[in-house]
Each structure stands twice: as structure tokens, then as C-alpha cells.
Amino acid sequence: MDIFNIYLPVAGIEFNVLLLILIGFCVGVLGGFFGVGGGWIVTPALNIFGFHMAYAIGTDLSNIFGQSIGAVKKHHKMGNIDWKLGFISIIASVVGLELGSQVILILEKAGDVGSIVRWCYLFLMFGLSILMFYDYFKLNPKKRGKNKNKSSNEQSEPIRAKNTIAERLHKINLPPMISFPASGIKSVSLWIVLFIFLITGFLSGFLGVGGGFIRMPALVYLIGVPTVIAVGTDLMSVLFSGAYGCFTYGIKGRVELIAAFFMLIGASIGAQIGATAVKYIKGYGIRLLFAIMIVCAGFSIALEQAYKITNLQVLSTIAGIVLMGTAVSMTLIIIFSLVSEFKKERKLRL
Amino acid sequence: MSVKKLMILIIFCFIYASINYYSYANEVSGKQEPTLSHKVETKNLSGVDLLIVNLYNNDRILYAIVVTLVMASLGSIMAFGTDLVLKFFGMSVSKISHNE
Numbered sequence: 541m542d543i544f545n546i547y548l549p550v551a552g553i554e555f556n557v558l559l560l561i562l563i564g565f566c567v568g569v570l571g572g573f574f575g576v577g578g579g580w581i582v583t584p585a586l587n588i589f590g591f592h593m594a595y596a597i598g599t600d601l602s603n604i605f606g607q608s609i610g611a612v613k614k615h616h617k618m619g620n621i622d623w624k625l626g627f628i629s630i631i632a633s634v635v636g637l638e639l640g641s642q643v644i645l646i647l648e649k650a651g652d653v654g655s656i657v658r659w660c661y662l663f664l665m666f667g668l669s670i671l672m673f674y675d676y677f678k679l680n681p682k683k684r685g686k687n688k689n690k691s692s693n694e695q696s697e698p699i700r701a702k703n704t705i706a707e708r709l710h711k712i713n714l715p716p717m718i719s720f721p722a723s724g725i726k727s728v729s730l731w732i733v734l735f736i737f738l739i740t741g742f743l744s745g746f747l748g749v750g751g752g753f754i755r756m757p758a759l760v761y762l763i764g765v766p767t768v769i770a771v772g773t774d775l776m777s778v779l780f781s782g783a784y785g786c787f788t789y790g791i792k793g794r795v796e797l798i799a800a801f802f803m804l805i806g807a808s809i810g811a812q813i814g815a816t817a818v819k820y821i822k823g824y825g826i827r828l829l830f831a832i833m834i835v836c837a838g839f840s841i842a843l844e845q846a847y848k849i850t851n852l853q854v855l856s857t858i859a860g861i862v863l864m865g866t867a868v869s870m871t872l873i874i875i876f877s878l879v880s881e882f883k884k885e886r887k888l889r890l
Numbered sequence: 891m892s893v894k895k896l897m898i899l900i901i902f903c904f905i906y907a908s909i910n911y912y913s914y915a916n917e918v919s920g921k922q923e924p925t926l927s928h929k930v931e932t933k934n935l936s937g938v939d940l941l942i943v944n945l946y947n948n949d950r951i952l953y954a955i956v957v958t959l960v961m962a963s964l965g966s967i968m969a970f971g972t973d974l975v976l977k978f979f980g981m982s983v984s985k986i987s988h989n990e
Contacts (some may be wrong), residue, residue, distance in 0.1 A: 549930055549939045550946055606961035608959065610969020786961055790954025797942055797957050804961060808968030816981050882981060 545855035551595045551796040559589065564603060564803030566871040568810020572611040573817050573874050574830050575771030576752030577604040577778045580837060581867045586799075588860045595796050598789030602800040605782030607807035612772070612779050614815040620772030622722040622765065628730075629737045629759075629777050633751065636741020643746055658845045661747050665838030668757055675761070676824060699832050706764030723765040723773075752778050753834060760827070767823030810871070817874050820881035829870065836866035 545554045563585050567578035579600050586596035615621050647653040714729035740758050744751030752774055759770035789795050818826065841858035846852075930943045945953045 547939065547944045549935055552930070602957055604960050605958070606965030606968075609962060609965035610972070613966075613969060614973070783958065783962075787954050787958045790957040791950050792952070793946060794949055795954075795957050797960065798939070800957070800961060801964065804964050805968060807966055809972045812969055812972035812976060816976055878981075886980065 542842060546798065546802075548796050548799050549691070550793070551591055551599075553590050555590065555799060557802050558733070559867050560799055560802040561806035565810040566806075566867045566883045567603070567803075568611075568807035568812075569814040569817075569871045569874055570810075570833070570867065571607055571752075571775070571778070571807070572605070572614070572811035572814025573771070573821075574752070574814075574826070574833070575615075575756050575774035575778070577782060578867075579604060579754075580749055580753065581863060582590030582803075584860065584866070585864055588864075588881065591796070591799075594789075594792075594794045598785075598792070599796045599800045599803070601782055601785030601789055602795050602797075603807050604778060605786040605802070605829030606804040607811040608775055608779035608782050610808050611811040611815045615772030615775055616813060618768070618772070618815075618819060619722075620818070621776050622720050622766045622769055622773045623721075623776070625720050625723060625733070625759075625763070625765070626773045626776040628733055629755065629773070630780050632734045632737030633741030633744065633777065633781075636738040636743075637745035639738075640742040640745025640747075655845070657747055658841060658848070660743075661799065661837055661841050664743065664747070664754070664846065665834050665841065668753075669831045669835040669838065670825050671761065671836075672757065676828045676831065688694070694756075699825070704764065705761055709762060710764065720765075723763075723769050725764060728763070733763060751781075753830075753837075756830070760846045767826050768818050771818060771826065787850075813878065814874060817878040820885070821874075821877050825877070829873065833870050836862060840866070 544556050544558045547554050547558050547576055567582050571578045582600040583596045589591050709732050710728050712729055714731050715732050717727045718730045719726055736758055740751055740754045743754050756770050756774045759765040840859045840863040843855045847855035929947045932943050935943055
């Protein structure tokens with residue numbers, strides 16, 4: 541495999557070009573399908589394979605920016621982006637992000653911030669996955685067998701469980717009220733929307749992540765956006781943060797252009813496949829896969845935390861394997877589902 | 891592709907990731923993080939590598955602009971190309987109804 545090794549002059553290391561394309565492809569599929577940047581996979585992966593952490597983050601952000609362009613275009617074509625909601629999310633998230641990073645600076649002066657962040661990360665990931673699993677197995681109408689007698693017309697309407705958190709939040713009358721027709725939301729207080737994105741932004745600044753995996757469930761469960769629109773709208777925010785990250789890390793000299801170039805070849809193809817898969821897989825299916833993915837990622841972080849406590853190197857090694865194995869496995873599941881659903885649809889057409 | 895074959899493929903991916911992890915993790919240990927004013931040695935470089943490194947060493951703002959433009963252009967071109975290929979296989983997309 542050495543013939544595929546290339547020298548990356550800025551990072552000062554040799555790297556396998558096939559591996560770069562593969563990492564890019566996996567994160568592209570996941571990004572296009574779940575509406576996340578995928579930094580929580582790429583950054584540790586590049587770091588494990590020899591990049592310094594700062595170069596890993598900078599190169600990853602550049603790749604996220606490039607791959608999001610195509611995915612956003614495709615989601616826009618499918619009508620999956622609520623631009624109004626997206627812009628509000630960007631503004632409130634930036635403020636929240638700044639607050640989160642300020643809290644980190646305060647905690648840094650006080651002591652070991654890394655451990656606090658990892659515990660919060662763990663709590664958030666497992667909390668989110670429990671909520672999503674509960675939602676899938678308890679509230680999914682198919683699982684409850686309630687849609688057996690419904691007409692096909694009724695089934696094409698957005699399915700929402702009664703008295704969800706989002707519906708309760710919609711009832712709070714705190715002017716100014718705002719509507720999001722693209723998401724099917726007739727009226728919700730602007731303050732509530734701003735507050736939710738302020739919190740997701742804060743968490744993203746506090747945990748040091750792009751925030752896609754926090755924003756996507758927040759859009760679905762707190763604001764009541766249909767899953768595919770949440771994916772598209774979140775990707776739009778990811779595109780903006782990726783563009784900013786690409787430029788700012790470029791100025792700091794922390795982007796390895798050649799690596800980002802090859803990763804983007806894989807990521808752009810992957811992002812198109814992931815975004816196309818959204819058309820064939822139903823919203824509840826996306827939520828279930830997302831929940832499985834964050835459980836695996838959470839498990840990886842738990843192992844990393846255990847490594848910090850026990851200093852057993854093997855735990856850190858397993859954490860890396862779990863993270864990358866999850867990314868590759870999830871990519872295969874998405875492609876497999878896309879192909880099988882596409883075949884079914886083609887049979888029906890014939 | 892059957893579910894059984896997919897499972898075998900997934901297990902293979904985990905094994906492959908494990909093997910790669912060990913080989914690369916050993917190489918990276920002990921390296922120092924470079925400083926922000928870090929300059930790259932150009933002695934053994936030529937062609938595109940030399941061009942990129944010269945830009946990196948001489949003007950970081952221009953380097954950042956080039957990086958951003960390259961990523962945006964490549965992302966758009968690749969997306970356009972992949973879209974054409976997917977359309978060729980009948981996977982074209984249009985506005986969809988938002989059912990869960």
C-alpha cells in the first residue's frame with residue numbers, strides 16, 4: 541500500500557491517499573444523511589492516523605465546508621431547507637458558542653476542564669440517544685401499529701405524537717410570534733427559538749464540537765421540525781460554520797490543503813449519496829440510525845474517559861477502533877438501505 | 891447484498907480499522923505541535939507542493955483565501971459530477987413530501 545502514500549508538506553507527514561479518500565467518503569455519507577459536519581469522527585481519525593490535533597481540526601473544517609456545498613444544494617432541491625429558521629439558528633448559535641467558549645476559559649483557570657467536558661459530552665450523548673430510542677419505540681406510529689387503518693392520504697401528512705415537547709413549546713404565547721411555513725410550524729415564540737439555539741450554540745462552544753449532532757435533535761424534538769427538514773436546515777448551518785472555520789484555520793496555517801483536497805474528493809461523492817438516501821429512508825429510520833450512531837460515539841468517549849482515569853492505553857485504542865468502526869459501519873448501512881429501497885421503488889415503477 | 895454479507899463487511903471494517911490504528915498510532919506518538927509562525931522547509935519540494943508551501947510560508951491570508959476557494963470549487967465540481975452519475979443510475983432527486 542506504500543505506493544499510495546503521499547507527502548503532505550504543511551503537516552510534514554506521509555499519508556495514504558486511499559485512507560484520506562475513505563475517511564472523507566464516510567464522513568460525507570454521514571454528513572449528507574444526518575445533517576452533521578462529522579468533525580467528531582474526522583478529527584480523532586486524522587489525529588489517530590498521524591495528524592497533529594490543530595491540523596486535524598483545520599483540515600476537517602475545510603473538508604466539511606467543501607462537502608456541505610453539494611449536500612446543501614441537493615437538500616435545497618428536495619425542499620429540505622428552512623432558510624428562515626437556518627439563519628436564526630446561525631445568529632443565536634454564534635452568541636451561544638461565544639458564551640460556551642468563555643465558560644471553558646473560566647473553567648480552564650480553575651482546573652482540569654477536559655474531564656468536565658468529557659462527562660458533559662457523555663451525559664448529553666447518552667441522554668439524546670435514550671430520548672431518540674424512546675421516541676422510536678414508543679411514539680413511532682408504525683411501531684404502535686396505529687397507522688394500519690389510515691388512508692394513504694393521511695399517511696403522507698407529517699406524523700407527530702400528541703403532546704410532544706415541541707407542541708407544548710408552541711403553545712407558549714410570548715410575543716413576537718413567528719411562523720416557519722417551510723417546516724410546517726404555524727406559530728412559535730421567537731424567544732423560544734432563540735433560546736433553544738443559544739443553548740445548542742453554548743453546548744457546541746463548551747464541548748468544542750461543530751454542534752450538528754446537538755442541533756439536529758433540537759430542531760426535531762424542541763422546535764418540531766420534520767426530520768428531513770431538520771437535516772437540510774442543520775446542514776445549512778454546518779456550511780456557514782465550515783466556511784468560517786476553513787478560513788480562520790487557514791490564516792493560522794493549520795489546514796493541510798493537499799489532505800483536505802483528497803478527503804473532499806471522497807466526501808463530495810459521499811455527501812451526494814447520503815443526501816440522496818434521505819429521499820428513500822423515512823424520518824423515523826433516520827432518527828433510529830442517528831441514535832445508534834451517537835450511542836457508539838458516546839461509548840467511545842466513555843472509553844476515552846476511562847483511559848484518562850486508569851491510564852490503560854488499551855482503552856484509548858478500543859475507543860479509536862469503536863469510533864472509526866462505527867463511522868464505516870453506519871456508512872455501509874446507509875448505502876445498503878439506499879440501494880435496497882431504490883430497488884424496491886424501481887420494481888414498483890416497472 | 892444480503893444482511894449476512896453486510897454484517898461480514900462491517901466486521902471486516904472493524905478489523906481493518908484496528909490494524910491501521912496500531913500501525914499509525916505508533917508513528918504519531920512523541921511528536922511536538924508546531925508553533926503558529928512555523929515555516930515549512932522547501933529544500934526537497936517541487937511542483938504543486940512547492941507552490942503551496944511558498945504560499946503558506948509567505949502570506950497566510952492569501953493561503954487561507956486559496957484554501958477556501960479551492961474547497962468551494964472542488965466541492966461544487968464534485969457534487970455536480972456525482973449528481974450526474976446518480977441521475978444516470980436513476981437516482982435523481984426532486985421536491986419530496988415530508989412524511990416521517
